[in-house]
Structure formats: C-alpha cells, structure tokens
Amino acid sequence: MNARHVAIVGATGAVGREFLDVLAARRFPLRSLRLLASPRSAGQRLPFAGEMLPVEALGPDAFRGVDVALFSAGGSVSKEHAARAVAAGAIVVDNSSAFRLDDGVPLVVPEVNAGALAGHRGLIANPNCSTILAALALWPLHQVAGLRAVIAATYQAASGAGQQAMAELRSSTAAVLRGEPAPPPHALPRSLAFNVFPQVDVFQPDGYTREEDKLLYELRKILGLPQLRVDATCVRVPVERCHSEALVVDLERPLAVDAAAAVLAAAPGLELVPAMAEPPYPMPRERSGRDAVAVGRLRRGRVFAHGLTFWLVGDQLRKGAALNAVQIAEQV
Amino acid sequence: MNARHVAIVGATGAVGREFLDVLAARRFPLRSLRLLASPRSAGQRLPFAGEMLPVEALGPDAFRGVDVALFSAGGSVSKEHAARAVAAGAIVVDNSSAFRLDDGVPLVVPEVNAGALAGHRGLIANPNCSTILAALALWPLHQVAGLRAVIAATYQAASGAGQQAMAELRSSTAAVLRGEPAPPPHALPRSLAFNVFPQVDVFQPDGYTREEDKLLYELRKILGLPQLRVDATCVRVPVERCHSEALVVDLERPLAVDAAAAVLAAAPGLELVPAMAEPPYPMPRERSGRDAVAVGRLRRGRVFAHGLTFWLVGDQLRKGAALNAVQIAEQV
Numbered sequence: 157m158n159a160r161h162v163a164i165v166g167a168t169g170a171v172g173r174e175f176l177d178v179l180a181a182r183r184f185p186l187r188s189l190r191l192l193a194s195p196r197s198a199g200q201r202l203p204f205a206g207e208m209l210p211v212e213a214l215g216p217d218a219f220r221g222v223d224v225a226l227f228s229a230g231g232s233v234s235k236e237h238a239a240r241a242v243a244a245g246a247i248v249v250d251n252s253s254a255f256r257l258d259d260g261v262p263l264v265v266p267e268v269n270a271g272a273l274a275g276h277r278g279l280i281a282n283p284n285c286s287t288i289l290a291a292l293a294l295w296p297l298h299q300v301a302g303l304r305a306v307i308a309a310t311y312q313a314a315s316g317a318g319q320q321a322m323a324e325l326r327s328s329t330a331a332v333l334r335g336e337p338a339p340p341p342h343a344l345p346r347s348l349a350f351n352v353f354p355q356v357d358v359f360q361p362d363g364y365t366r367e368e369d370k371l372l373y374e375l376r377k378i379l380g381l382p383q384l385r386v387d388a389t390c391v392r393v394p395v396e397r398c399h400s401e402a403l404v405v406d407l408e409r410p411l412a413v414d415a416a417a418a419v420l421a422a423a424p425g426l427e428l429v430p431a432m433a434e435p436p437y438p439m440p441r442e443r444s445g446r447d448a449v450a451v452g453r454l455r456r457g458r459v460f461a462h463g464l465t466f467w468l469v470g471d472q473l474r475k476g477a478a479l480n481a482v483q484i485a486e487q488v
Numbered sequence: 489m490n491a492r493h494v495a496i497v498g499a500t501g502a503v504g505r506e507f508l509d510v511l512a513a514r515r516f517p518l519r520s521l522r523l524l525a526s527p528r529s530a531g532q533r534l535p536f537a538g539e540m541l542p543v544e545a546l547g548p549d550a551f552r553g554v555d556v557a558l559f560s561a562g563g564s565v566s567k568e569h570a571a572r573a574v575a576a577g578a579i580v581v582d583n584s585s586a587f588r589l590d591d592g593v594p595l596v597v598p599e600v601n602a603g604a605l606a607g608h609r610g611l612i613a614n615p616n617c618s619t620i621l622a623a624l625a626l627w628p629l630h631q632v633a634g635l636r637a638v639i640a641a642t643y644q645a646a647s648g649a650g651q652q653a654m655a656e657l658r659s660s661t662a663a664v665l666r667g668e669p670a671p672p673p674h675a676l677p678r679s680l681a682f683n684v685f686p687q688v689d690v691f692q693p694d695g696y697t698r699e700e701d702k703l704l705y706e707l708r709k710i711l712g713l714p715q716l717r718v719d720a721t722c723v724r725v726p727v728e729r730c731h732s733e734a735l736v737v738d739l740e741r742p743l744a745v746d747a748a749a750a751v752l753a754a755a756p757g758l759e760l761v762p763a764m765a766e767p768p769y770p771m772p773r774e775r776s777g778r779d780a781v782a783v784g785r786l787r788r789g790r791v792f793a794h795g796l797t798f799w800l801v802g803d804q805l806r807k808g809a810a811l812n813a814v815q816i817a818e819q820v
Contacts, residue, residue: 305791309641309734311684311723325682326665333662338773350657350728351773352643354785354799363745363763363787372790387790387797389734391643394726396682402641402721406791413695431695441670441683453686455695458704458719459637459738465719467686 157486159185163222163246165237166229167191167211168200170319171251174478175226176204184482192218193229219244224485227251228477242278247488249280249481253366256281256374263377266483267424268295273488280484283378284370285476286310286356286390286399291378292449292475293468294405296423297416298379301462302408305385308371308401312356312390313440315397315472317344322396325349329394348394356390365390398440399472406460413456416464420451425475427451438469449475489818491517495554495578497569498561499523499543500532502651503583506810507558508536516814524550525561551576556817559583560809574610579820581612581813585698588613588706595709598815599756600627605820612816615710616702617808618642618688618722618731623710624781624807625800626737628755629748630711633794634740637717640703640733644688644722645772647729647804649676654728657681661726680726688722697722730772731804738792745788748796752783757807759783770801781807 162179166172172193179186191202191211198213212218214233219225219241227234227241228251238248238255255261262272263281268291273280283291286308294303314325320343328338328349338347346353356367372386393400411419421428429438429452438450449470457463470476494511498504504525511518523534523543530545544550546565551557551573559566559573560583570580570587587593594604595613600623605612615623618640626635646657652675660670660681670679678685688699704718725732743751753760761770761784770782781802789795802808 307639307736307791309721311643311725329661330665333658333665346767346771347773349773350726351771352725352727352732353767353771354732354734354769359763359768363785364790385791387736387795389641389736389785389797389799391732391734393643393684394682395684400684400686400723402686402723404639404719404721431691435678435685436691437686439678439683439685441679441681453695453721458696459639459717463719465721467721 157185159187160223161188161221162186163190163192163219163225165192165214165225165227165233167202168193168197169228170315170322170473171228171477173202174473175482176202178478178482180205182482184486190222219246222246224249226481226485238279247278247280249282249484251282251477251481253284253370255279256283257377263374264484265291265378265480266487267292269378269380270487276488280488282477282481282484283374285316285472286312286367286401287371287374287378288476288480289399289449289468289470290371290401290403291375292423292425293420293451294375295379296419297405297407297411297464300419301411303379303381303384303405304408305406307404308386308388310388310390311393311395311400313393313395313397313399313472314348316356316399325394325396344392348392350394352391352393354389354391356392395440397471397473398443398469399476400440400467400469402467404457404459404465405463407462407464410462411464413454417454420454425449437467440469443469444471445474446471447474447479489517491519492555493520493553494518495522495524495551495557497524497546497557497559497565499534500525500529501560502647502654502805503560503809505534506805507814508534510810510814512537514814516818522554551578554578556581558813558817570611579610579612581614581816583614583809583813585616585702587611588615589709595706596816597623597710597812598819599624601710601712602819608820612820614809614813614816615706617648617804618644618699618733619703619706619710620808620812621731621781621800621802622703622733622735623707624755624757625752625783626707627711628751629737629739629743629796632751633743635711635713635716635737636740637738639736640718640720642720642722643725643727643732645725645727645729645731645804646680648688648731657726657728676724680724682726684723684725686721686723688724727772729803729805730775730801731808732772732799732801734799736789736791736797737795739794739796742794743796745786749786752786757781769799772801775801776803777806778803779806779811
C-alpha cells in the first residue's frame with residue numbers, strides 16, 4: 157500500500173485518540189497526518205509516534221491533499237464535512253451513524269464484508285460499536301448454519317458515550333464512595349455510579365432505542381440478511397471501555413457446540429475463550445486495549461431448536477471504532 | 489394472625505438484617521424474636537424496633553418454642569438445621585437453594601402460587617432472587633396469553649453474594665480510583681470494580697451456571713409450567729443492591745403492548761413505569777429499599793410472532809429475599 161496523507165476529524169475525542177494509537181501500532185503507511193477538531197480544541201498537541209502533533213480547526217481547506225479522512229466527531233460534523241472531504245478527493249471512513257444505512261454507502265466490517273468496499277463512491281461507513289462486535293461472531297456461525305434471529309442484551313461501557321462520560325463515571329463513583337449523593341449527570345443521560353440504565357442513544361416511537369435499532373438494521377446490511385430478526389436491549393453499565401454482549405441465536409440448521417467452537421476459534425478477529433481457561437470467560441477489565449473480540453461461555457441454547465448462547469467482550473474504542481475504521485482504510 | 493415466636497437464622501448477614509427491617513416495617517405480629525447466627529457472630533447486638541437484640545449461636549435447642557424460623561445462612565446450614573427446626577414444631581421458610589426443587593416442598597412467590605402453601609409439611613422454600621423478580625412479571629402475562637419461552641439476561645448486584653461482596657465492591661472500586669490495581673477478590677469470583685462478569689454461582693457440565701439453572705427449574709415449578717423453556721445469562725454488575733433483568737418472552741397468543749401494560753400495571757407486587765415517566769425506566773439506584781418490582785421499557789418483541797420485550801428492576805434483598813420470605817410466613 158502506498159503511503160497516504162491522512163486526516164483525523166475529531167482527533168481529541170476518545171475515538172480520535174484511539175485512531176492515533178491504532179495507526180501507530182499497525183504502522184499505517186503515512187505520508188502525513190493531520191489532526192482536525194473543533195476550534196475549541198485547536199492549538200492542543202497530541203502525541204503520535206514520539207512527536208507532538210498540533211490540532212487544527214476543521215476549516216474549509218482542511219481536506220486539501222488528504223487521501224484518507226477518518227471521521228469521528230458525531231453525525232452533524234459528518235453531515236457538514238464528509239461530502240466536502242470526498243469532493244476534495246479524500247476517501248472518507250465515517251464513524252458516525254449519519255450515512256450507515258444509505259444506499260451506495262458501504263457499511264463494512266472487513267472480516268465480514270470487505271467485498272462491499274468495491275462499489276464505494278468515496279464514503280464508507282464504520283458500523284456502530286455493538287454491531288461490529290456482534291457481527292464478528294454472527295458471520296462465521298451464519299456461514300455454516302444459517303442465521304435466523306438474534307436476541308441481544310448489552311453491557312456497554314462509558315467509553316461509548318465519549319471521553320467526558322468516562323471521566324463522569326469516575327468522578328460520580330468517587331462522590332458516592334465519599335457518601336455524597338451521585339452528582340447530576342452531564343455526558344450521560346443518568347448517573348452511572350453503581351448503577352445501570354437501559355438506554356443507549358435516544359428512544360424511538362416503538363419503544364426501542366436508536367442503539368437497539370442500529371443492531372437490527374446495521375446487522376441486516378453487513379450480513380446481507382434483510383429478513384434477519386434482532387431483538388436487542390442496550391444497557392449502559394459502570395465499566396470504562398469495553399462492551400460486553402449476551403447473545404442468543406437461532407440457526408436454520410443444527411450446529412453442535414463443539415463445531416460452533418471450532419468455527420469461532422478459526423474466525424478472523426475473534427478469540428474463543430474455552431470454559432476451562434482461567435478466567436473461564438472474557439471480562440471488560442482484562443480486554444481493554446486488545447484488538448480481538450473475545451467469545452466465551454459458548455453453550456447449547458435452551459429456547460430454539462437449533463440455538464446457541466454465548467457471551468462476548470470487545471474493546472469499544474478499538475475494534476468497536478478506531479481499529480475497524482483503520483482496517484477499512486487499509487483495504488481501500 | 490396470632491402473634492408468633494420467630495427466629496432468624498443467619499441474622500447478621502445481608503438478608504438477615506433485611507428480615508429485621510421487613511418484620512418491623514410490616515408490623516409482623518411477634519411474640520418474640522430470636523436472632524441466630526454462627527458462634528463467631530454470637531454476642532453481637534442488632535437494632536430492631538428501637539431495641540438492641542442479642543445474637544445467639546445456633547445451638548441444639550435454638551428452635552424450642554419457635555413458631556416460624558426464617559433461614560438465610562446458606563444451603564449447608566439449612567441442610568443441617570432445617571429438619572431440626574421442623575421437628576421442634578417450627579415452620580421453616582428457607583432462603584437457600586437446598587430444598588427448592590424437592591417434591592413436597594412448596595416453592596412460593598405469594599402473588600403467584602400461594603395455593604402451593606396448602607400442602608406444606610413444615611418446610612417452605614423461598615425462591616432464588618432473580619427468579620422471584622421474573623416470576624412476578626411472567627405470571628400475569630402467562631395468565632392472559634400463555635407463556636412459551638423466556639430469554640433472560642441479568643444485571644445482578646453485589647448484594648446477591650452477601651454483605652462482604654458489597655463491601656468488596658466499594659473497597660476495590662476505591663482502589664481502582666486511586667490508580668491501584670484492583671485487589672484480588674475474596675467474596676466474589678472476580679473483581680467487580682468497573683467490571684462485569686458472566687458468572688453467578690458455579691458452573692454446571694453443560695456450560696450454564698447454577699443461577700441460570702435456577703431461573704429455568706424454579707420458574708417451571710413456581711409457574712406450574714414443566715415444559716417452559718428459559719435461556720438465561722446471569723451477569724454480576726458493579727451495583728450495590730438491586731438486580732435488573734432484560735427479558736424477552738414468547739407467548740402462545742397475541743397480546744398487544746397496551747394490553748400487556750394494563751395487565752402488568754394491575755399485577756400485585758409490580759409497578760409499571762411508563763415510557764413517558766421521568767426517569768422513563770427503573771434503575772437499581774432508585775429502586776433500592778423498595779418493595780415493589782418495577783417493570784419498564786415494555787415493547788413489542790422483534791423475534792417471536794407473539795413476543796414482548798421488557799426490563800425489570802427489584803431490590804434483591806427485599807422482594808428478592810427477605811420480603812418474599814416474610815410474606816410466606818404471613819400466609820402460613
């Protein structure tokens with residue numbers, strides 16, 4: 157791959173900083189790296205590969221000469237600037253939900269549907285974090301036994317709501333430990349100190365949240381299964397940066413637990429934690445900063461005729477966001 | 489109801505202390521109250537209704553003259569002493585899992601199957617905490633539409649593992665906030681500081697945990713549905729004392745969301761939190777110390793033809809343990 161001129165939009169955010177780590181760790185071939193953010197953050201410097209790079213305000217000429225623009229500054233910034241970046245000749249990998257379900261915009265988990273990149277028109281969408289993690293495990297199962305339905309309950313970290321939410325989790329927890337009432341939340345809809353709440357993103361008229369809808373509609377698009385049924389309950393838990401998911405799947409054809417284990421153990425991007433490992437299941441604390449998504453507690457389901465039940469954990473900032481986007485950039 | 493001589497076995501534990509609160513709050517008619525615990529705890533005094541009551545060691549004559557013995561000191565204590573209490577003429581309400589599935593031992597959630605108390609032989613089992621909470625919501629739905637299957641993911645508080653686990657959650661969280669590594673866990677199998685782990689109770693050969701089996705087998709017995717399918721993933725979360733559950737149910741007959749809401753709102757022991765409430769769903773922090781189990785986020789399911797999906801939260805020490813046992817004692 158030829159070295160590229162890369163820009164990161166939203167460089168000072170939780171995912172933005174993770175982009176820097178991932179580009180360095182993967183030795184992404186860079187000709188230049190431009191860090192872009194809101195005017196408020198301009199003038200900051202962020203460490204990259206031993207240097208301190210300046211953060212620039214995202215202005216009208218920001219994308220001149222840029223080959224690849226990695227966006228992670230929210231849907232409104234993407235809607236305003238992504239087309240401009242494409243017009244300037246950049247390939248945009250967008251981490252917001254703004255374009256994910258648009259026709260003509262590939263929505264890609266490279267281990268699953270890298271082929272969808274072929275038809276891109278300059279803009280490629282990076283899926284939602286919970287979706288990426290689930291897709292990595294669902295795809296190999298679908299290939300061998302046909303996927304009919306998924307029931308998901310998530311245990312999502314503060315990192316999914318950004319850096320301020322991570323700080324808020326720590327400060328509100330410290331307040332509760334001091335015997336004070338939990339301070340009013342700002343970055344999160346509710347206090348997360350020693351609490352969980354079943355809301356990630358906003359509510360839709362049918363009572364599901366947008367996060368729950370993302371799991372349904374993004375999985376259908378990524379897996380190429382327009383009839384797939386997905387019932388999700390997405391819950392925020394007091395964890396800093398890894399998402400966990402309890403998944404129950406209904407398959408078209410029988411698949412023994414041993415055979416499923418072999419399929420998952422061989423799948424790219426996944427690690428299977430066997431029941432005799434120590435610990436015998438993945439947990440968010442020990443998966444932080446790791447690229448692979450870990451599957452554990454694989455067992456025969458108890459509801460569907462051909463069902464499997466399992467648990468998975470992945471670093472939301474890593475494979476759930478920055479790593480997946482950089483993998484996309486490597487492939488286009 | 490005539491006033492009774494009551495003994496609490498395991499009085500110094502988390503559930504034991506809750507028994508004292510619940511007996512006082514419900515003005516349970518007491519002729520006497522004896523607090524029993526291990527020899528290690530004997531000599532302590534615990535507050536009850538303005539007095540300080542002494543804790544006695546659980547000895548051979550502990551149940552002489554006792555009408556009702558509330559056991560919550562673990563399965564081994566129940567196995568050793570429950571039969572002795574019954575032989576001494578006491579009615580035992582046992583909070584351990586020792587006898588729950590035994591023929592001839594009623595397993596009772598009073599709002600659901602109080603009728604099962606009629607045949608008791610001195611020993612009545614109090615169900616597992618997660619089971620009680622789920623049963624309260626599943627029973628009224630079953631009555632109107634027939635229950636076929638349940639898929640549950642739980643978010644269980646430290647309280648379910650006892651008082652030491654609650655203290656360990658606080659101390660390990662404080663250590664992590666100070667920048668130290670999480671201390672090795674003692675009361676819990678893993679550190680719960682900013683972490684979740686999919687293990688409550690011990691693993692069985694098929695990969696499910698005993699807690700997950702309890703949901704299956706205890707729900708079958710309580711609801712009187714020997715064919716009911718229940719697939720559970722039980723997860724410990726860093727919360728102090730309320731359990732939450734994400735439930736997906738498959739019904740035999742259609743039941744509109746509005747009709748289900750009316751049924752749940754009218755069900756004893758339940759509160760329905762409507763989507764327009766503030767907060768629009770129950771959370772463990774604000775449900776602590778409350779008797780009713782709260783159901784929220786009720787919506788049409790996306791997998792089953794006649795499915796409903798919802799969220800519930802209940803105080804594990806209250807309705808999940810002490811309150812349910814005292815309600816049983818009130819009815820026998």
